Amino acid sequence: MAGRRKWSQEVTESSDALDLEQSVFTQDDPKAIAASLKRSAEHSKRRKSAPYRSAMSMLTFYINRAGKGLSAARRRKLELAKDELRKLFHRKPRQGGAS
Secondary structure, eight states: OTTOOOHHHHHHHHSSSOOOOTTGGGOSOHHHHHHHHHHHHHHOSSOOSOHHHHHHHHHHHHHHHHGGGSOHHHHHHHHHHHHHHHHHTTOOOOOSSOO
16 A cells, blocks of 8 residues: 555646646745746646636645644744745735635
8 A cells, every 4th residue: 555646646747737837845945936826827738717817726735635644833834835825916915814
């Protein structure tokens, strides 16, 4: 079982969501994560919805699938990447404390 890939990894790599840049979710800078997702969403031939929606969906999917495996610091950086993504797409900032 150790060699089996998780279904979430399969979805991230081969679904009709986005063509992601390698290691996008492991970057330390939330702005870099958001910029990479924006580039991927705008250039992907595989996405089925608007670029903003596709990028945010992929980021949320990754956070939800990683779940308990994410450290508090990593989760915080990914949540900050959501805020940066909103800025890049000229969307309103989130309301309240949760994304």
